[in-house]
Amino acid sequence: MMRLGVIDIGTNSVKLLVAEANGSIPRILLERVVITRIGEGLRDGGRLAQHAMDRTLRAVRGLVDEARRLGVLRARAVGTAAFRSASNRADFVRSLQRIGLRLEILSGRREADLSFAAATADLPIAGPVAVVDVGGGSAEMAWGTGSRRRRISLPLGAVRLTEQLLHNDPIQSADFQALLASIRATLRKALRTAGPLPGHVVAVGGTAATLAAMQLGLRRPVPERIHGLRLTRSQLYVLLIVLSLLTAQQRAAMPGLEPGRADIIVAGTAVLAATLGALRVSELTVSTRGLRYGVLLESLKSGARDKFA
Known part of the structure; x- marks a missing residue:
């Protein structure tokens, strides 16, 4: 094969x-x-x-x-x-x-489409679903059913937001509040004309995988343990508050959190928590089937792949 x-x-x-x-x-x-x-x-x-x-x-x-x-x-x-x-x-x-x-x-938009195709391929969720991917430079969201869906890309990447708004370690209260206000304002504007909102949210990407591992007390994200895990909005906000009160060094020592994500995990968590609020959804489902799985599935279907030189 x-x-x-x-x-x-x-x-x-x-x-x-x-x-x-x-x-x-x-x-x-x-x-x-x-x-x-x-x-x-x-x-x-x-x-x-x-x-x-x-x-x-x-x-x-x-x-x-x-x-x-x-x-x-x-x-x-x-x-x-x-x-x-x-x-x-x-x-x-x-x-x-x-x-x-x-x-x-x-x-x-294409990134959002590929993540949507991957995340919805094997999770038994009925009805319209939104797939959210919080990356480093942007956050993508696609929602709908089958091929009938909308997709948006927003400047809500965890690296971008951290560098723009979180300038102190530990994070100052005013900066934290400015982060939340900026994320919520961006989401409100983007979803103002979104039409009917989905009833379910699936989160892919490193932020969601990290939070799932932390919630389960794992040393690192283990795909077979975190795939399909549900995180409530309350659980996300508890994690967000705890993480925001620690220094980056203290966060890096927490089980489940890679040291390389310690400085950006607060911004990434804030995006996921605020997204649930904006969509009026009480929980999300974590999927380990993110963008790269979407690219793989598309390659198998279309044969679009390159030979190593």
């Missing part, structure tokens, strides 16, 4: 997924996440920092080597918010080409 790879290069992390094709149902062989923060310090229209590109490229090289050792001959690499906004993204794209990868830069 053919083995396929997907490399998702996000604003905060690089993710590798290796699967074995078995008809339309893939068998997952390996998942890896490396926090590299290529979007460090990035503003819209700004430049990716050279040191951030260098460390991300090193991580990608390592993941490519690991995929090749597992027999992966074809792979897709996708980039998200950092590449949509960076003026020098072509520099990094050329670096990837030299190691045999062609980077596909996804629009926010």
Whole structure:
């Protein structure tokens, strides 16, 4: 059977997924996440920092080597918010080409579509559902049923919000309140003309996985333990308040929270909690089937994948 790879290069992390094709149902062989923060310090229209590109490229090289050792001959690499906004993204794209990868830069709407397809593929949820993905540079949301859905991409990434609004460690009360106010205002504006709101929310991405692991007391996110876990709005707000009162160093020592997410987890948690409030939903379901799974499913369906050089 053919083995396929997907490399998702996000604003905060690089993710590798290796699967074995078995008809339309893939068998997952390996998942890896490396926090590299290529979007460090990035503003819209700004430049990716050279040191951030260098460390991300090193991580990608390592993941490519690991995929090749597992027999992966074809792979897709996708980039998200950092590449949509960076003026020098072509520099990094050329670096990837030299190691045999062609980077596909996804629009926010397409990113939302792929995450929606992945997250709703195996969770038994009846009725309209919203899939929310809080990334480093943006947050995507798609809602509806089947192919009839709406999708939006919002400037609510955890790295972006942290760098813009949370300037002190520990977080000052005024900054925390400004964070919540900014997120709520953005959501109100985006959802003002959204029409009927969904009754269910599924959350994908690193923030949701981390919060699920913390809620269960796990040392790290374990997909088979956290997939399908429900988190209530009350539980999210309790986690949010606790995390906001700690220093980044104290947060980094908490079980379930990778040190590389310790500085941005407050902003990411605030986005998820505020989203439930804006949608008037009392809980969310965590899914480990995020963007890279959507890319994989699309590749199996369409054959759109590249051969390693």
